[in-house]
Amino acid sequence: MSRAWVFGDDLDTDQMVPGRYAPFMVGQDRFHTYAFCDARPGFAKEVRPGDILVGGENLGCGSSREYAVLALKRLGVGGIVAKSFARIFFRNCINLGIPVLESADAVDLVKDGDEVSLDATAGVLGAPGGDIRLRPLPPFAKEILDAGGVIAFLREHGDFPRVGL
């Protein structure tokens, strides 16, 4: 089981990793230790591999900084469930292999600190109150995610997925 970290609407990437802690400001080996340092002090120390972020509308809005997603990946975040995602953040997560799934209800049904389990393939978030159905990913994104990210997909196939075109 993993822990749910619950956030509200419009969680921007400046909250995930402030610009002053960008990898090119503090080094590649340290930036992830500043994840949510202002918005949720202690997150980077307490988060465990497999933990799930749950949020509201427009999660990941703002700066395109992929290192916000990379910080979450370094910390082992196992997936993100939100009402909706900002577009660049969504792409970044798919590209780096973090499951991002939409649910209108999860943010209201899951409390911060709840034990949850994410089955990204089945599209289900197991929560104390019962299973929450998640919106399936578009096939194009799913193929990239299933490969472990866009780099892995391209290395294997040499080109973008052909589904959904």
Add this chain to the structure above:
Amino acid sequence: MTRPPGGFAPREPPTLAGTSPKTLAERILSRQSGRDVRAGDLVIVPVSRVMVHDSVADAVMAGMRDLGRDRVWDPSKVGVFIDHAAPAPTPVVADSHRAVREWVRTQGIATFYDAGEGVCHQIMVEEGYCEPGTVIVGTDSHSNTYGAVGAFGAGMGGTDIAVAVALGRTWLRVPESLKVTFAGRLREGITWKDAIMRVVREIGTDGARYACVEFHGAGALPQGDRITLAGMTTEMGAKAGLVVGTPEAPDWLFPDAGASYAREVTIDLQTLEPQIAVPPRVDQVVDVSAAVGQPVDIVFLGSCTNGRLVDMRQAASVLRGRRIDPRVRLEVVPASRRQLELAMADGTLAALSAAGAVIGSSGCGPCLGRTGGVLAGEEICLSTANRNYRGRMGSPDASIYLASPYVAAVAALTGVIDDPRAYLEASDAELDALVERRRAERPDRGAASSRSGDRSAELALAAAPLRFAYQAEVDD
């Protein structure tokens, strides 16, 4: 067919017989993908150029390595910029800048702008790197800016950009479009920054998520004002922002009459008031009247949104030879070397300096809190840039109000937010009296500024963002 005079007018027959009327985004992505596509379709399109900046160049380089690609697909089509933390503020940044320069050299990339040349987006547009009607992707969310000249510009993360520079292609979902029409004329003292903040107020920070914002009634504007409009579509979650009917656009680049829009918004410029975005949300916007008297400690005039000659001139026209309030700092950062030199040549920069402004080297400056005048805890900033998130410009305890260059100059002059029109209209004697009165009314913030005096919580309630439930397909 020739373009109708005076800017945009809807084109009558669609170019391809038998196809449905297209938005500008649909027209561009159909042409570039070679298919007749519409909103919701997935396309793989060639990119005409890729923009990479210092902040995430390391991720692009790493992505290329991980892909097993040694060379970019076409070094003449990659533009590299050192602007986000430039000149280097720390040894770590200096090292990463060095790595970028080395990469540029080994890849044979000619389009390279080093520290001090300016903000990537300003240079991309003003130096003509954005071919209208093509797709350009960049490592920065404000790559939407290229829509100022009719290019479909979209921001992406480092890995997406690594793929684009390796393959010369990217994938996109054809966005729905929101049509924003500007009606009437701006009054004196009101700017296109106010106009776009009014749009953000209406649409909200996610009201254009995954969508393209198509601007009508703005094609004839000076290029700089179009940059202000297109760049700030990012703050509504947009994938792209396109100005219709620009002088740079080729004849085919028009939306069809009868194209389908997810939403249409008309902004009445005639009644528009100066707009203030209240921290920490870009869509938390009030008319200036609600925020009059709000004290500020530091004013930032610059960024790709408002760092051009016209913006600096507007500020100088308010200051009119006066010194800024001694309790306030004013930082001016021209958006590019070209803008810096224009403002030097016509005396604007000298006027701002004489007023007490610190002039920074061209680039992103303190907009993103990495270099040049970052904010201390509990400081209150009035910025002409595009974001006021918590922690954006330095300390997470600072507050950032966003406004036009006119409002910024008034804040520097008086130490408080006020309606700039009174200052522009005042005689010299009236101006001095007005400034003296406002300075006297300014709440004392003390040497170590305190939170007292920041009215953002109260103003946030007044702003009550008009959230628009736009239902978009998930995925890009």
